[in-house]
Amino acid sequence: MKQFKKTVLKNIIMVLTALVLVLSPISYPHFTIRSFAENKPVIVVIDPGHGGGGNANLGAVYNALTEKDLTLQLARALKAELDRYDNVSVILTRTEDTPLTLEQRAVFAKENNADFLFSIHFNASPIKNEHIFYGSEVWTSAFSPYYQKGYDFGQLVMGEWNGLGLYQKGVKTRIGKKGDDYYGIIRQSVKRNIPCVILEHAYLDCTTDASVLKTAGFIEKLAVADATAMAKYFKLRSPSGADYSGFTYTNTLYPAGNLYQDVTGPDVCSAKVLAADPARGNILVELTTSDKQSPVIYFSYSYDGGNTFSPLQMWDRTKNTQSFNVVVPPKTVNPKIVVRSYNNYEQMSESNLVDVTGIF
Numbered sequence: 001m002k003q004f005k006k007t008v009l010k011n012i013i014m015v016l017t018a019l020v021l022v023l024s025p026i027s028y029p030h031f032t033i034r035s036f037a038e039n040k041p042v043i044v045v046i047d048p049g050h051g052g053g054g055n056a057n058l059g060a061v062y063n064a065l066t067e068k069d070l071t072l073q074l075a076r077a078l079k080a081e082l083d084r085y086d087n088v089s090v091i092l093t094r095t096e097d098t099p100l101t102l103e104q105r106a107v108f109a110k111e112n113n114a115d116f117l118f119s120i121h122f123n124a125s126p127i128k129n130e131h132i133f134y135g136s137e138v139w140t141s142a143f144s145p146y147y148q149k150g151y152d153f154g155q156l157v158m159g160e161w162n163g164l165g166l167y168q169k170g171v172k173t174r175i176g177k178k179g180d181d182y183y184g185i186i187r188q189s190v191k192r193n194i195p196c197v198i199l200e201h202a203y204l205d206c207t208t209d210a211s212v213l214k215t216a217g218f219i220e221k222l223a224v225a226d227a228t229a230m231a232k233y234f235k236l237r238s239p240s241g242a243d244y245s246g247f248t249y250t251n252t253l254y255p256a257g258n259l260y261q262d263v264t265g266p267d268v269c270s271a272k273v274l275a276a277d278p279a280r281g282n283i284l285v286e287l288t289t290s291d292k293q294s295p296v297i298y299f300s301y302s303y304d305g306g307n308t309f310s311p312l313q314m315w316d317r318t319k320n321t322q323s324f325n326v327v328v329p330p331k332t333v334n335p336k337i338v339v340r341s342y343n344n345y346e347q348m349s350e351s352n353l354v355d356v357t358g359i360f
Helices: 003-022 069-084 102-111 146-162 184-191 207-213 218-234
Strands: 040-049 088-092 116-123 138-139 168-172 197-205 270-277 282-290 296-302 323-329 336-343 348-350
Touching: 003 040, 040 069, 040 102, 040 218, 069 088, 069 116, 069 146, 069 218, 088 146, 102 116, 102 184, 116 184, 116 218, 138 146, 138 336, 146 184, 184 197, 197 207, 207 218, 270 348, 282 296, 282 336
Parallel strands: 040 088, 040 116, 116 197, 138 168
Antiparallel strands: 138 197, 270 282, 282 323, 296 336, 336 348
């Protein structure tokens, strides 16, 4: 019995001792948790597309222009321009002609805690389309919230590009066969929770775009345009005077339904002749065209029944019907009008054939 009481007493003392230790103030080494909040620097990763030494991974090569060289040139100029702003850290995935896989680029961005990855590119038309397209476009993820972030930035940068005289094709998404983003750099970035856009600045195989790119100082102008859009998006300010800290824009809502790419041409493409002046070789044509899925952005016409077509013309996206003049070369026999319209996924529809033999 005495032994039992001793054991109980010992246990009580141990419990009380433990309580004293828990409740007594303990001296720990002093430390503070740093809160970045609004002072946290924005981390931007710029990815010059392609690259790999020699003739490896050249990208598009047309009109004495090579994509992998242009992307690096623009990325360097963009970094220099963006470095003028406060509270932003700019890192390039490559600073030389270095080979990198798409996954390596996204991993690099993740390792550097990127807030956004911007993939720098230049474009070229598919060979089957005879290199007829031109302009600038932005590709982003098809999935929320990456879609909204990419679309918001895309709208801003297209406004800046438009100011340089480049034709704007829009912000687009593309989904692959597995149901995820088609483009690898976007897919790999989203996999690591990083917003990403591909910036296709202009077409190297379009004579008009290529001549603009070759203009002295134009790459630097593109860098300023890209940097300004980024400064607006991240609300940056520069000691030199540019202050976008109060800049506002309307955030994009994720649309209902899926964001699969448009694989069909415009739903409506109908042509008719309004007037003809055989003496001057002029035919006034009216085109009505529309697309429920994507905006119509180009049209072209043929005066010989579809054997040859004009270069792509810009379409006014605010209208479904427009008229234009077709000049028929002298000595053309039995002119016949055919018009093609294209949406911003480069999908084409062809109009009815209009025989003007009786009035021309």
